[in-house]
Amino acid sequence: MPNRDAVSWTMLIGGFVKKGQFEQALEWFREMQLTGVEPDYVTIIVVIAACADLGTLGLGLWLNHFVMKRDFKDNVRISNSLVDMYSRCGCIGFARQVFENMLERTLVSWNSMIVGFAVNGHAEEALEFFNLMQKKGLKPDGVSFTGALTACSHTGLVDEGLHYFDNMKGVHRITLRIEHYGCIVNLYSRAGRLEDALGVIENMPMKPNEVVLGSLLAACRTIGNVSLAERLMKYLPVVDLGVDSNYVLLANIYAAAERWDGANKVRKKMKDLGVQKTPGFSSVEVDCNIHEFVASDKSHVDTECIYSTLGLLSFELILCGYVPENIVREPYKFD
Numbered sequence: 001m002p003n004r005d006a007v008s009w010t011m012l013i014g015g016f017v018k019k020g021q022f023e024q025a026l027e028w029f030r031e032m033q034l035t036g037v038e039p040d041y042v043t044i045i046v047v048i049a050a051c052a053d054l055g056t057l058g059l060g061l062w063l064n065h066f067v068m069k070r071d072f073k074d075n076v077r078i079s080n081s082l083v084d085m086y087s088r089c090g091c092i093g094f095a096r097q098v099f100e101n102m103l104e105r106t107l108v109s110w111n112s113m114i115v116g117f118a119v120n121g122h123a124e125e126a127l128e129f130f131n132l133m134q135k136k137g138l139k140p141d142g143v144s145f146t147g148a149l150t151a152c153s154h155t156g157l158v159d160e161g162l163h164y165f166d167n168m169k170g171v172h173r174i175t176l177r178i179e180h181y182g183c184i185v186n187l188y189s190r191a192g193r194l195e196d197a198l199g200v201i202e203n204m205p206m207k208p209n210e211v212v213l214g215s216l217l218a219a220c221r222t223i224g225n226v227s228l229a230e231r232l233m234k235y236l237p238v239v240d241l242g243v244d245s246n247y248v249l250l251a252n253i254y255a256a257a258e259r260w261d262g263a264n265k266v267r268k269k270m271k272d273l274g275v276q277k278t279p280g281f282s283s284v285e286v287d288c289n290i291h292e293f294v295a296s297d298k299s300h301v302d303t304e305c306i307y308s309t310l311g312l313l314s315f316e317l318i319l320c321g322y323v324p325e326n327i328v329r330e331p332y333k334f335d
Contacts, residue, residue, distance in 0.1 A: 022050040052085040087116025114147035126151035149183035189219035
């Protein structure tokens with residue numbers, strides 16, 4: 001293009017965000033800054049969304065400072081995006097500060113705070129904001145109830161969660177979606193009522209997804225209920241095509257019970273279906289840049305320094321008396 005304006009750059013950056021390529025989106029935003037093109041409010045919203053998905057708090061703080069210096073500080077959509085970003089980065093205090101300073105608040109503003117409180121373990125505040133929002137004259141939607149149900153599941157308020165679920169259908173006439181059924185499955189699972197959770201899965205009007213099944217499988221692993229986990233196996237090939245997480249979780253349930261035949265059976269099923277285990281990775285943010293690592297990773301430019309530091313930490317752990325827990329199990333591994 002002979003000329004690129006803010007719209008051109010925003011469309012490019014937004015395309016990467018929609019495809020889940022958040023790091024590339026941020027790289028293009030930096031390139032936009034270097035070319036001297038001033039971002040508009042849509043650009044800022046898109047970049048904040050990328051920060052929220054990556055958890056890059058450093059860049060998010062810089063964007064907040066950038067917004068305050070421009071004419072964007074009273075833009076309700078940008079403020080909503082900042083609340084969501086801070087919540088997803090675990091900084092619920094910063095999210096609340098942005099919310100409190102907003103001159104105008106929409107349903108999205110309240111939902112961002114309710115869900116933010118719920119997922120960060122502040123269940124009482126989530127339910128308080130849920131009720132306060134209605135006193136302010138705003139009618140809750142499906143997202144509002146998702147936050148309330150999540151808050152109930154995190155605090156074990158089974159009866160209150162079921163009350164909210166019934167209110168969705170009977171009072172507010174909100175169409176139930178799979179995430180709402182997932183919240184109820186999670187509510188029962190966390191309370192140890194696994195049969196009730198299975199009943200929800202078997203009677204819900206849509207097929208369960210990997211998240212819904214994962215909630216119940218995780219509870220099966222915690223309690224050691226192998227038989228119920230086996231009953232869930234019939235759903236895995238239907239909903240988990242190409243997704244490995246619940247197969248691995250099921251194999252771990254067998255392994256914890258020392259049922260090696262079952263673990264190997266799951267491994268064979270994965271192989272037959274062409275499902276491969278996705279390597280786990282960890283990430284850390286340094287100077288607004290995300291660094292990702294997998295097991296035995298030596299591709300980082302600072303690999304030598306990183307491994308020498310890990311060696312020093314291991315030595316200090318031994319000096320402090322730390323002894324690793326060695327569990328002897330029949331060896332099996334995923335291809």
